[in-house]
Amino acid sequence: MKKLMAANWKMYKTGAEAVETVQAMAGLLNGQAPEGREIVIFVPFTALERACGAMEAIKGAACGAEDVYPAAEGAFTGEISPAMIRACGASWVLTGHSERRHVIGESDSFVGEKTAFALANGLRVMLCIGETLEEREAGLLRNVLERQLKLGLKNVPADTPAEALAIAYEPVWAIGTGKTATTDDIVETHAICRSLMREVLGDKADKTPLLYGGSVKPANAGSILALDNVDGVLVGGASLKADSFTQIINA
Numbered sequence: 001m002k003k004l005m006a007a008n009w010k011m012y013k014t015g016a017e018a019v020e021t022v023q024a025m026a027g028l029l030n031g032q033a034p035e036g037r038e039i040v041i042f043v044p045f046t047a048l049e050r051a052c053g054a055m056e057a058i059k060g061a062a063c064g065a066e067d068v069y070p071a072a073e074g075a076f077t078g079e080i081s082p083a084m085i086r087a088c089g090a091s092w093v094l095t096g097h098s099e100r101r102h103v104i105g106e107s108d109s110f111v112g113e114k115t116a117f118a119l120a121n122g123l124r125v126m127l128c129i130g131e132t133l134e135e136r137e138a139g140l141l142r143n144v145l146e147r148q149l150k151l152g153l154k155n156v157p158a159d160t161p162a163e164a165l166a167i168a169y170e171p172v173w174a175i176g177t178g179k180t181a182t183t184d185d186i187v188e189t190h191a192i193c194r195s196l197m198r199e200v201l202g203d204k205a206d207k208t209p210l211l212y213g214g215s216v217k218p219a220n221a222g223s224i225l226a227l228d229n230v231d232g233v234l235v236g237g238a239s240l241k242a243d244s245f246t247q248i249i250n251a
């Protein structure tokens, strides 16, 4: 399986800034993802169409939206549908990012509705899961991951191909804090995630990429990518600059 190198640009970058960053990456990568790597950048809605156009200059790279609403159309002010995302040229969407869960207040079952609807409507989905520090300290790690995975993948269409789905494990306490989980934490937690994925996805679980996210940077990306059960990384802050994300992609 290729390593999936994912960027989450959160609420950063206008269309023009997104294009500038993608063009700089295209130059640094000589127009293609390195051997054995696939790139996806999750971009704010307002920059999506322009970023997708610019991404055509990088072979093996794609764009995604950072969120989606689980309906084809309707009176849902401020929301966007899978068809709108695909019309921008994007093929991916993020669901369940910790900022959507903990800042915006999305429930596990709403995340599950989005995941299933996006998959059924032609998008690849990266479902994010992860525990808060309080949950980890209270010994609830496995329970939280189990609940988020089971409800997040509830109603996923049975014919969903393994490559249409990715799971990103992101401990909430490591996102944007500069605190990376230790390699032991990552190995232990990814083993738990993989066994839960097998319970929910059956045979597809081992073909579904499992990414780590949380303060990944050029200095730690290589050692994280070398760990068991780590099929890629999801990067926030360190993905905003072309040179640092390119270093991570090449790590």
Ligand code: PEP
Pocket: 008, 010, 170, 174, 175, 176, 177, 178, 213, 214, 215, 216, 234, 235, 236, 237, 238
């Ligand atoms: C993220 O936004 O998913 C993330 C992991 O952010 P950071 O790399 O900044 O911790």
